[in-house]
Amino acid sequence: MPSVFIKTYGCQMNERDSEAVAAQLVAKGYTLAKSEVTADVVLLNTCSVRDFAEQKAINKMENIVGAARNKKREQIVGFMGCMAQSRGKELLDRLPDVDLVLGTQKFHRAAEYLDELLAGRRSQIVDVAPEAKSEAAIREHLLNGSAKTSVSAFVSIMQGCNQHCTFCIVPATRGEERSRTIPDVVDECRELVSRGVKEITLLGQIVTSYGRRGMSPAQPEPAAATGEPRLASRSAFVQLLDAVHEIDGLARIRFTSPHPKGYGDDLVAAYARLPKLCETAHLPLQSGSDRILKLMHRGYTREKFVAIIEKLRQAKPGIGITTDIIVGFPGETEEDFEQTLSLCREVQFDNAYIFKYSPRRDTPAADMPDQVPQTIREERNERLLNLVNEIAARKYDEFIGRRVEILVEGPSKKNAARYTGRTRCNRIVLFDGSARHQGQLMEVKIERTGSFTLYGDPAILE
Numbered sequence: 001m002p003s004v005f006i007k008t009y010g011c012q013m014n015e016r017d018s019e020a021v022a023a024q025l026v027a028k029g030y031t032l033a034k035s036e037v038t039a040d041v042v043l044l045n046t047c048s049v050r051d052f053a054e055q056k057a058i059n060k061m062e063n064i065v066g067a068a069r070n071k072k073r074e075q076i077v078g079f080m081g082c083m084a085q086s087r088g089k090e091l092l093d094r095l096p097d098v099d100l101v102l103g104t105q106k107f108h109r110a111a112e113y114l115d116e117l118l119a120g121r122r123s124q125i126v127d128v129a130p131e132a133k134s135e136a137a138i139r140e141h142l143l144n145g146s147a148k149t150s151v152s153a154f155v156s157i158m159q160g161c162n163q164h165c166t167f168c169i170v171p172a173t174r175g176e177e178r179s180r181t182i183p184d185v186v187d188e189c190r191e192l193v194s195r196g197v198k199e200i201t202l203l204g205q206i207v208t209s210y211g212r213r214g215m216s217p218a219q220p221e222p223a224a225a226t227g228e229p230r231l232a233s234r235s236a237f238v239q240l241l242d243a244v245h246e247i248d249g250l251a252r253i254r255f256t257s258p259h260p261k262g263y264g265d266d267l268v269a270a271y272a273r274l275p276k277l278c279e280t281a282h283l284p285l286q287s288g289s290d291r292i293l294k295l296m297h298r299g300y301t302r303e304k305f306v307a308i309i310e311k312l313r314q315a316k317p318g319i320g321i322t323t324d325i326i327v328g329f330p331g332e333t334e335e336d337f338e339q340t341l342s343l344c345r346e347v348q349f350d351n352a353y354i355f356k357y358s359p360r361r362d363t364p365a366a367d368m369p370d371q372v373p374q375t376i377r378e379e380r381n382e383r384l385l386n387l388v389n390e391i392a393a394r395k396y397d398e399f400i401g402r403r404v405e406i407l408v409e410g411p412s413k414k415n416a417a418r419y420t421g422r423t424r425c426n427r428i429v430l431f432d433g434s435a436r437h438q439g440q441l442m443e444v445k446i447e448r449t450g451s452f453t454l455y456g457d458p459a460i461l462e
Protein backbone atom coordinates (compact mmCIF):
# COMPACT_ATOMS: atom_id res chain seq x y z
CA MET A 1 0.00 0.00 0.00
CA PRO A 2 1.19 3.56 -0.59
CA SER A 3 2.70 5.68 2.12
CA VAL A 4 1.58 9.23 2.88
CA PHE A 5 3.22 12.24 4.49
CA ILE A 6 1.09 15.17 5.61
CA LYS A 7 2.66 18.48 6.58
CA THR A 8 0.46 20.93 8.42
CA TYR A 9 0.66 24.73 8.51
CA GLY A 10 -1.39 26.98 10.77
CA CYS A 11 -3.84 26.49 13.58
CA GLN A 12 -5.15 23.65 15.72
CA MET A 13 -8.12 23.24 13.40
CA ASN A 14 -5.65 22.43 10.63
CA GLU A 15 -3.83 19.96 12.89
CA ARG A 16 -7.13 18.29 13.55
CA ASP A 17 -8.08 18.14 9.86
CA SER A 18 -4.71 16.59 9.00
CA GLU A 19 -5.16 14.00 11.71
CA ALA A 20 -8.60 13.08 10.39
CA VAL A 21 -7.26 12.72 6.83
CA ALA A 22 -4.34 10.61 8.07
CA ALA A 23 -6.68 8.38 10.07
CA GLN A 24 -8.94 8.00 7.06
CA LEU A 25 -5.99 6.96 4.86
CA VAL A 26 -4.57 4.58 7.47
CA ALA A 27 -7.98 2.90 7.68
CA LYS A 28 -7.72 2.31 3.92
CA GLY A 29 -4.34 0.63 4.35
CA TYR A 30 -1.93 3.52 3.79
CA THR A 31 1.17 3.72 5.96
CA LEU A 32 2.47 6.98 7.40
CA ALA A 33 5.83 7.99 5.91
CA LYS A 34 8.47 9.59 8.13
CA SER A 35 9.30 12.32 5.64
CA GLU A 36 8.22 13.75 2.32
CA VAL A 37 11.32 12.28 0.67
CA THR A 38 10.20 8.66 1.01
CA ALA A 39 6.44 9.11 0.72
CA ASP A 40 4.37 8.00 -2.24
CA VAL A 41 1.85 10.74 -1.47
CA VAL A 42 2.65 14.16 0.04
CA LEU A 43 -0.13 16.46 1.19
CA LEU A 44 0.42 20.00 2.45
CA ASN A 45 -2.41 21.20 4.66
CA THR A 46 -2.20 24.93 4.21
CA CYS A 47 -2.94 28.16 6.08
CA SER A 48 -4.05 31.46 4.50
CA VAL A 49 -4.31 33.71 7.51
CA ARG A 50 -1.15 35.60 6.61
CA ASP A 51 0.75 35.82 3.35
CA PHE A 52 3.86 34.37 4.99
CA ALA A 53 2.06 31.08 5.70
CA GLU A 54 0.95 30.80 2.07
CA GLN A 55 4.43 31.50 0.75
CA LYS A 56 5.93 28.85 3.03
CA ALA A 57 3.61 26.17 1.67
CA ILE A 58 4.17 27.23 -1.94
CA ASN A 59 7.95 27.16 -1.50
CA LYS A 60 7.75 23.79 0.17
CA MET A 61 5.72 22.40 -2.70
CA GLU A 62 8.22 23.77 -5.23
CA ASN A 63 11.00 21.98 -3.37
CA ILE A 64 9.10 18.71 -3.15
CA VAL A 65 8.17 18.73 -6.81
CA GLY A 66 11.73 19.71 -7.83
CA ALA A 67 13.34 16.98 -5.72
CA ALA A 68 10.98 14.31 -7.08
CA ARG A 69 11.71 15.41 -10.63
CA ASN A 70 15.48 15.28 -10.06
CA LYS A 71 15.25 11.79 -8.69
CA LYS A 72 12.73 10.76 -11.35
CA ARG A 73 10.44 9.69 -8.56
CA GLU A 74 6.73 9.17 -9.06
CA GLN A 75 4.98 11.01 -6.29
CA ILE A 76 1.42 12.22 -5.89
CA VAL A 77 1.42 15.70 -4.34
CA GLY A 78 -1.45 17.86 -3.18
CA PHE A 79 -2.53 21.00 -1.40
CA MET A 80 -5.44 20.83 0.96
CA GLY A 81 -7.12 23.18 3.43
CA CYS A 82 -7.37 26.94 3.51
CA MET A 83 -5.05 28.02 0.70
CA ALA A 84 -6.37 25.20 -1.50
CA GLN A 85 -9.84 26.59 -0.87
CA SER A 86 -9.05 30.25 -1.51
CA ARG A 87 -6.78 29.78 -4.54
CA GLY A 88 -8.26 26.60 -6.05
CA LYS A 89 -7.32 25.93 -9.63
CA GLU A 90 -5.03 28.94 -9.79
CA LEU A 91 -2.48 26.97 -7.75
CA LEU A 92 -2.02 24.71 -10.76
CA ASP A 93 -1.03 27.66 -12.97
CA ARG A 94 1.94 28.25 -10.75
CA LEU A 95 2.63 24.59 -9.93
CA PRO A 96 1.38 22.42 -12.82
CA ASP A 97 2.88 19.27 -11.29
CA VAL A 98 0.47 19.36 -8.37
CA ASP A 99 -2.03 16.50 -8.62
CA LEU A 100 -4.64 17.38 -6.03
CA VAL A 101 -6.21 20.59 -4.67
CA LEU A 102 -8.65 19.72 -1.90
CA GLY A 103 -10.79 22.41 -0.25
CA THR A 104 -11.84 22.75 3.37
CA GLN A 105 -15.20 21.03 2.87
CA LYS A 106 -13.62 18.03 1.16
CA PHE A 107 -11.18 16.48 3.63
CA HIS A 108 -13.31 13.32 3.81
CA ARG A 109 -12.87 12.81 0.06
CA ALA A 110 -9.07 12.54 0.27
CA ALA A 111 -8.93 8.72 0.12
CA GLU A 112 -11.31 8.45 -2.83
CA TYR A 113 -9.44 11.09 -4.86
CA LEU A 114 -6.01 9.65 -4.07
CA ASP A 115 -7.25 6.23 -5.22
CA GLU A 116 -8.18 7.70 -8.57
CA LEU A 117 -4.88 9.54 -8.92
CA LEU A 118 -2.77 6.55 -7.88
CA ALA A 119 -4.66 4.26 -10.24
CA GLY A 120 -4.12 6.77 -13.06
CA ARG A 121 -7.84 7.12 -13.73
CA ARG A 122 -7.48 10.89 -13.38
CA SER A 123 -4.35 13.00 -13.67
CA GLN A 124 -5.40 16.09 -11.71
CA ILE A 125 -8.24 16.78 -9.31
CA VAL A 126 -9.38 20.17 -7.99
CA ASP A 127 -12.37 20.07 -5.65
CA VAL A 128 -13.15 23.16 -3.61
CA ALA A 129 -16.93 23.08 -3.90
CA PRO A 130 -19.08 23.52 -0.81
CA GLU A 131 -20.59 20.32 0.53
CA ALA A 132 -23.57 20.04 2.86
CA LYS A 133 -22.83 18.40 6.24
CA SER A 134 -19.06 18.51 5.69
CA GLU A 135 -18.76 19.97 9.21
CA ALA A 136 -19.72 16.55 10.59
CA ALA A 137 -17.23 14.68 8.40
CA ILE A 138 -14.09 15.43 10.42
CA ARG A 139 -14.33 12.66 12.97
CA GLU A 140 -11.68 9.96 12.54
CA HIS A 141 -8.84 10.01 15.05
CA LEU A 142 -5.37 8.61 14.93
CA LEU A 143 -4.83 8.02 18.61
CA ASN A 144 -1.78 5.85 18.20
CA GLY A 145 -0.10 8.39 15.93
CA SER A 146 2.03 9.78 18.72
CA ALA A 147 2.20 9.10 22.43
CA LYS A 148 0.71 12.50 23.12
CA THR A 149 -2.53 12.17 21.24
CA SER A 150 -3.79 9.24 23.25
CA VAL A 151 -4.15 11.41 26.34
CA SER A 152 -5.46 14.57 24.79
CA ALA A 153 -7.59 14.95 21.67
CA PHE A 154 -9.12 17.71 19.56
CA VAL A 155 -12.75 17.50 18.48
CA SER A 156 -14.07 19.75 15.75
CA ILE A 157 -17.54 21.06 16.71
CA MET A 158 -18.19 23.52 13.91
CA GLN A 159 -16.81 25.01 10.73
CA GLY A 160 -16.77 28.50 9.33
CA CYS A 161 -17.22 32.01 10.64
CA ASN A 162 -19.80 34.72 9.96
CA GLN A 163 -18.09 37.49 11.88
CA HIS A 164 -16.32 39.01 8.85
CA CYS A 165 -13.59 40.87 10.65
CA THR A 166 -12.21 43.20 8.00
CA PHE A 167 -8.66 41.75 8.13
CA CYS A 168 -9.62 38.09 8.04
CA ILE A 169 -9.73 35.61 5.18
CA VAL A 170 -11.35 32.81 7.23
CA PRO A 171 -14.95 33.38 6.06
CA ALA A 172 -13.65 32.84 2.52
CA THR A 173 -11.61 29.74 3.36
CA ARG A 174 -13.91 28.04 5.85
CA GLY A 175 -17.29 29.25 4.69
CA GLU A 176 -20.44 30.03 6.67
CA GLU A 177 -20.85 28.87 10.25
CA ARG A 178 -22.10 25.29 10.40
CA SER A 179 -22.34 23.34 13.64
CA ARG A 180 -22.50 19.65 14.41
CA THR A 181 -25.26 18.53 16.75
CA ILE A 182 -24.66 17.97 20.46
CA PRO A 183 -25.33 14.18 20.26
CA ASP A 184 -22.90 13.84 17.36
CA VAL A 185 -20.11 15.69 19.19
CA VAL A 186 -20.80 13.84 22.45
CA ASP A 187 -20.66 10.46 20.67
CA GLU A 188 -17.25 11.26 19.27
CA CYS A 189 -16.00 12.45 22.68
CA ARG A 190 -17.35 9.33 24.39
CA GLU A 191 -15.57 7.12 21.93
CA LEU A 192 -12.31 8.96 22.48
CA VAL A 193 -12.66 8.59 26.24
CA SER A 194 -13.34 4.87 25.84
CA ARG A 195 -10.01 4.71 23.99
CA GLY A 196 -8.14 6.34 26.86
CA VAL A 197 -8.41 10.06 26.14
CA LYS A 198 -8.54 12.18 29.31
CA GLU A 199 -8.64 15.68 27.89
CA ILE A 200 -10.70 17.04 25.02
CA THR A 201 -10.31 20.41 23.31
CA LEU A 202 -13.42 21.48 21.41
CA LEU A 203 -12.44 23.29 18.24
CA GLY A 204 -13.99 25.78 15.88
CA GLN A 205 -13.19 29.07 14.20
CA ILE A 206 -15.66 30.84 16.52
CA VAL A 207 -16.91 28.36 19.10
CA THR A 208 -18.95 30.94 20.99
CA SER A 209 -21.26 31.03 17.94
CA TYR A 210 -21.76 27.24 18.11
CA GLY A 211 -25.30 26.20 17.20
CA ARG A 212 -26.47 29.71 16.36
CA ARG A 213 -26.82 29.05 12.67
CA GLY A 214 -26.48 26.34 10.13
CA MET A 215 -27.84 23.48 12.23
CA SER A 216 -30.24 21.85 9.87
CA PRO A 217 -33.81 21.63 11.26
CA ALA A 218 -33.82 17.92 10.51
CA GLN A 219 -31.30 17.54 13.30
CA PRO A 220 -32.41 17.70 16.92
CA GLU A 221 -32.30 21.05 18.66
CA PRO A 222 -29.34 21.17 21.04
CA ALA A 223 -31.33 21.37 24.28
CA ALA A 224 -33.89 18.78 23.26
CA ALA A 225 -31.12 16.44 22.20
CA THR A 226 -29.56 16.31 25.64
CA GLY A 227 -32.94 15.73 27.25
CA GLU A 228 -32.47 18.84 29.35
CA PRO A 229 -35.13 21.42 29.80
CA ARG A 230 -34.49 24.31 27.46
CA LEU A 231 -32.57 26.91 29.38
CA ALA A 232 -32.96 30.14 27.55
CA SER A 233 -30.12 31.61 29.55
CA ARG A 234 -27.62 29.02 28.35
CA SER A 235 -26.22 29.38 24.88
CA ALA A 236 -25.95 26.31 22.66
CA PHE A 237 -22.20 26.30 23.27
CA VAL A 238 -22.61 26.15 27.04
CA GLN A 239 -25.21 23.40 26.57
CA LEU A 240 -22.59 21.50 24.59
CA LEU A 241 -20.05 21.99 27.40
CA ASP A 242 -22.62 20.67 29.87
CA ALA A 243 -23.25 17.60 27.74
CA VAL A 244 -19.54 16.81 27.24
CA HIS A 245 -18.95 17.37 30.94
CA GLU A 246 -21.27 14.43 31.71
CA ILE A 247 -18.90 11.92 30.12
CA ASP A 248 -17.48 9.60 32.78
CA GLY A 249 -13.74 9.16 32.58
CA LEU A 250 -13.13 12.50 30.90
CA ALA A 251 -10.95 14.63 33.18
CA ARG A 252 -10.52 17.92 31.37
CA ILE A 253 -12.31 20.05 28.81
CA ARG A 254 -10.88 22.99 26.88
CA PHE A 255 -12.01 24.91 23.83
CA THR A 256 -10.64 27.31 21.23
CA SER A 257 -11.23 29.86 19.76
CA PRO A 258 -13.98 31.88 21.34
CA HIS A 259 -14.89 35.43 20.30
CA PRO A 260 -14.92 38.03 23.09
CA LYS A 261 -18.30 39.19 21.79
CA GLY A 262 -19.75 35.76 22.57
CA TYR A 263 -18.30 35.48 26.07
CA GLY A 264 -21.64 35.73 27.86
CA ASP A 265 -22.30 35.38 31.57
CA ASP A 266 -23.44 31.77 31.02
CA LEU A 267 -19.99 30.90 29.70
CA VAL A 268 -18.22 32.77 32.50
CA ALA A 269 -20.41 30.95 35.03
CA ALA A 270 -19.59 27.60 33.38
CA TYR A 271 -16.00 27.89 34.63
CA ALA A 272 -17.18 28.02 38.22
CA ARG A 273 -19.89 25.39 37.68
CA LEU A 274 -18.08 22.71 35.65
CA PRO A 275 -15.05 21.25 37.44
CA LYS A 276 -13.70 19.57 34.27
CA LEU A 277 -13.63 22.86 32.38
CA CYS A 278 -10.02 23.99 32.68
CA GLU A 279 -9.33 27.52 33.82
CA THR A 280 -7.91 28.84 30.61
CA ALA A 281 -9.20 31.17 27.92
CA HIS A 282 -7.71 32.26 24.63
CA LEU A 283 -9.46 35.55 23.97
CA PRO A 284 -8.30 37.24 20.77
CA LEU A 285 -8.05 40.98 21.48
CA GLN A 286 -6.59 42.16 18.12
CA SER A 287 -6.28 45.80 19.27
CA GLY A 288 -6.58 47.93 22.40
CA SER A 289 -7.90 50.94 20.48
CA ASP A 290 -11.68 51.36 20.13
CA ARG A 291 -11.20 53.17 16.85
CA ILE A 292 -9.23 50.25 15.38
CA LEU A 293 -11.57 47.64 16.88
CA LYS A 294 -14.38 49.35 15.02
CA LEU A 295 -12.45 49.41 11.75
CA MET A 296 -11.71 45.73 12.30
CA HIS A 297 -15.42 45.01 12.83
CA ARG A 298 -14.77 43.22 16.08
CA GLY A 299 -18.05 44.02 17.81
CA TYR A 300 -16.66 44.98 21.25
CA THR A 301 -14.88 47.87 22.88
CA ARG A 302 -11.78 47.96 25.02
CA GLU A 303 -13.97 48.47 28.07
CA LYS A 304 -16.14 45.46 27.27
CA PHE A 305 -13.05 43.30 26.74
CA VAL A 306 -11.54 44.30 30.08
CA ALA A 307 -14.89 43.65 31.79
CA ILE A 308 -14.95 40.06 30.45
CA ILE A 309 -11.44 39.44 31.79
CA GLU A 310 -12.44 40.80 35.18
CA LYS A 311 -15.50 38.56 35.31
CA LEU A 312 -13.43 35.53 34.33
CA ARG A 313 -10.84 36.24 37.01
CA GLN A 314 -13.60 36.63 39.59
CA ALA A 315 -15.21 33.35 38.56
CA LYS A 316 -11.88 31.51 38.44
CA PRO A 317 -8.90 33.20 40.09
CA GLY A 318 -5.68 32.06 38.45
CA ILE A 319 -7.33 31.48 35.09
CA GLY A 320 -4.71 31.48 32.30
CA ILE A 321 -5.60 34.14 29.74
CA THR A 322 -3.90 34.32 26.36
CA THR A 323 -4.63 36.44 23.32
CA ASP A 324 -3.89 37.33 19.69
CA ILE A 325 -2.98 40.88 18.69
CA ILE A 326 -2.46 42.42 15.25
CA VAL A 327 -0.06 45.35 14.93
CA GLY A 328 -0.05 47.76 12.01
CA PHE A 329 -3.68 47.36 10.96
CA PRO A 330 -4.47 50.03 8.30
CA GLY A 331 -4.87 53.44 9.91
CA GLU A 332 -3.26 52.37 13.21
CA THR A 333 -1.53 55.47 14.61
CA GLU A 334 1.11 55.59 17.30
CA GLU A 335 -1.68 56.61 19.68
CA ASP A 336 -3.81 53.59 18.74
CA PHE A 337 -0.82 51.34 19.22
CA GLU A 338 -0.13 52.83 22.64
CA GLN A 339 -3.69 51.92 23.57
CA THR A 340 -2.78 48.31 22.81
CA LEU A 341 0.34 48.57 24.96
CA SER A 342 -1.62 50.08 27.82
CA LEU A 343 -4.31 47.41 27.61
CA CYS A 344 -1.63 44.71 27.80
CA ARG A 345 -0.19 46.37 30.91
CA GLU A 346 -3.65 46.55 32.41
CA VAL A 347 -4.80 43.01 31.63
CA GLN A 348 -1.45 41.19 32.06
CA PHE A 349 -1.95 38.33 29.63
CA ASP A 350 -0.29 35.04 30.45
CA ASN A 351 0.85 34.91 26.85
CA ALA A 352 0.09 36.81 23.66
CA TYR A 353 0.60 35.94 20.01
CA ILE A 354 1.49 39.02 18.01
CA PHE A 355 0.93 39.28 14.28
CA LYS A 356 2.06 41.92 11.84
CA TYR A 357 -0.91 42.91 9.72
CA SER A 358 -0.86 41.09 6.38
CA PRO A 359 -3.27 42.26 3.66
CA ARG A 360 -5.45 39.39 2.48
CA ARG A 361 -7.20 39.24 -0.86
CA ASP A 362 -10.88 40.18 -0.98
CA THR A 363 -10.89 41.48 2.58
CA PRO A 364 -12.06 45.06 3.23
CA ALA A 365 -8.95 46.03 5.20
CA ALA A 366 -6.67 45.30 2.25
CA ASP A 367 -8.21 48.31 0.45
CA MET A 368 -8.41 50.63 3.44
CA PRO A 369 -6.47 53.89 3.31
CA ASP A 370 -3.38 54.56 5.42
CA GLN A 371 -1.73 51.15 5.16
CA VAL A 372 1.04 51.11 7.75
CA PRO A 373 4.57 50.85 6.34
CA GLN A 374 6.32 47.53 6.89
CA THR A 375 9.10 49.12 8.98
CA ILE A 376 6.54 50.52 11.42
CA ARG A 377 4.72 47.18 11.59
CA GLU A 378 8.01 45.58 12.50
CA GLU A 379 8.92 48.18 15.05
CA ARG A 380 5.52 47.90 16.78
CA ASN A 381 5.74 44.12 16.66
CA GLU A 382 9.02 44.25 18.53
CA ARG A 383 7.88 46.77 21.14
CA LEU A 384 4.73 44.80 21.89
CA LEU A 385 6.60 41.50 21.94
CA ASN A 386 9.05 42.87 24.51
CA LEU A 387 6.20 43.99 26.73
CA VAL A 388 4.10 40.83 26.55
CA ASN A 389 7.15 38.60 27.01
CA GLU A 390 8.24 40.53 30.07
CA ILE A 391 4.77 40.18 31.59
CA ALA A 392 4.57 36.49 30.63
CA ALA A 393 7.97 35.73 32.20
CA ARG A 394 6.92 37.42 35.43
CA LYS A 395 3.74 35.35 35.45
CA TYR A 396 5.72 32.16 34.95
CA ASP A 397 8.00 33.05 37.86
CA GLU A 398 4.95 33.34 40.12
CA PHE A 399 4.59 29.55 39.79
CA ILE A 400 7.89 28.79 41.52
CA GLY A 401 7.23 26.92 44.75
CA ARG A 402 3.59 26.20 43.87
CA ARG A 403 1.96 22.78 43.62
CA VAL A 404 -0.01 22.27 40.45
CA GLU A 405 -2.02 19.45 38.93
CA ILE A 406 -0.73 18.27 35.57
CA LEU A 407 -2.03 15.79 33.03
CA VAL A 408 0.98 13.86 31.75
CA GLU A 409 1.01 13.66 27.95
CA GLY A 410 4.18 11.65 27.30
CA PRO A 411 7.95 11.87 26.88
CA SER A 412 9.33 15.26 25.93
CA LYS A 413 10.31 15.51 22.26
CA LYS A 414 13.64 17.13 23.05
CA ASN A 415 14.74 14.95 25.95
CA ALA A 416 13.23 11.48 26.28
CA ALA A 417 14.21 11.21 29.97
CA ARG A 418 11.81 14.06 30.67
CA TYR A 419 8.07 13.81 30.61
CA THR A 420 5.74 16.60 29.69
CA GLY A 421 2.33 17.55 30.99
CA ARG A 422 0.10 20.57 31.19
CA THR A 423 -1.39 22.47 34.07
CA ARG A 424 -5.11 23.16 34.02
CA CYS A 425 -4.29 26.70 32.92
CA ASN A 426 -2.46 25.18 29.94
CA ARG A 427 1.18 25.70 30.87
CA ILE A 428 3.72 23.10 29.86
CA VAL A 429 5.51 21.36 32.75
CA LEU A 430 8.60 19.18 32.33
CA PHE A 431 9.65 16.68 35.00
CA ASP A 432 11.76 13.53 35.37
CA GLY A 433 9.11 10.94 34.63
CA SER A 434 8.62 7.51 33.16
CA ALA A 435 6.08 5.58 31.13
CA ARG A 436 4.00 4.82 34.22
CA HIS A 437 3.18 8.53 34.51
CA GLN A 438 1.68 8.78 31.04
CA GLY A 439 -1.99 9.72 31.12
CA GLN A 440 -1.89 10.36 34.87
CA LEU A 441 -3.22 13.41 36.64
CA MET A 442 -0.58 14.20 39.22
CA GLU A 443 0.64 16.97 41.44
CA VAL A 444 4.07 18.42 41.00
CA LYS A 445 5.92 21.20 42.74
CA ILE A 446 7.33 23.84 40.42
CA GLU A 447 11.04 24.27 41.01
CA ARG A 448 12.08 26.66 38.26
CA THR A 449 11.00 28.21 34.97
CA GLY A 450 12.41 28.28 31.45
CA SER A 451 11.15 30.07 28.40
CA PHE A 452 7.42 29.29 28.36
CA THR A 453 8.07 26.12 30.38
CA LEU A 454 7.80 25.16 34.04
CA TYR A 455 10.06 22.54 35.60
CA GLY A 456 8.33 20.38 38.20
CA ASP A 457 9.35 17.90 40.84
CA PRO A 458 6.96 14.99 41.46
CA ALA A 459 8.98 13.85 44.50
CA ILE A 460 6.50 15.43 46.87
CA LEU A 461 4.23 12.46 46.13
CA GLU A 462 6.57 9.91 47.61
Ligand code: 5AD
Pocket residue numbers: 049050167168169284286324325326355356357358359360
Ligand atom coordinates in the same frame (compact mmCIF):
# COMPACT_ATOMS: atom_id res chain seq x y z
N1 5AD B 1 -2.89 39.81 9.27
C1 5AD B 1 -2.28 39.53 10.44
N2 5AD B 1 -2.79 38.71 11.37
C2 5AD B 1 -3.98 38.16 11.12
N3 5AD B 1 -4.73 37.32 11.85
C3 5AD B 1 -5.84 37.04 11.15
N4 5AD B 1 -5.83 37.67 9.98
C4 5AD B 1 -4.68 38.39 9.92
C5 5AD B 1 -4.10 39.28 8.97
N5 5AD B 1 -4.72 39.57 7.83
C6 5AD B 1 -4.35 36.88 13.19
C7 5AD B 1 -5.42 37.26 14.21
C8 5AD B 1 -6.06 35.95 14.54
C9 5AD B 1 -4.90 35.00 14.36
C10 5AD B 1 -5.26 33.58 14.22
O1 5AD B 1 -4.25 35.47 13.22
O2 5AD B 1 -4.79 37.80 15.36
O3 5AD B 1 -6.63 35.92 15.83
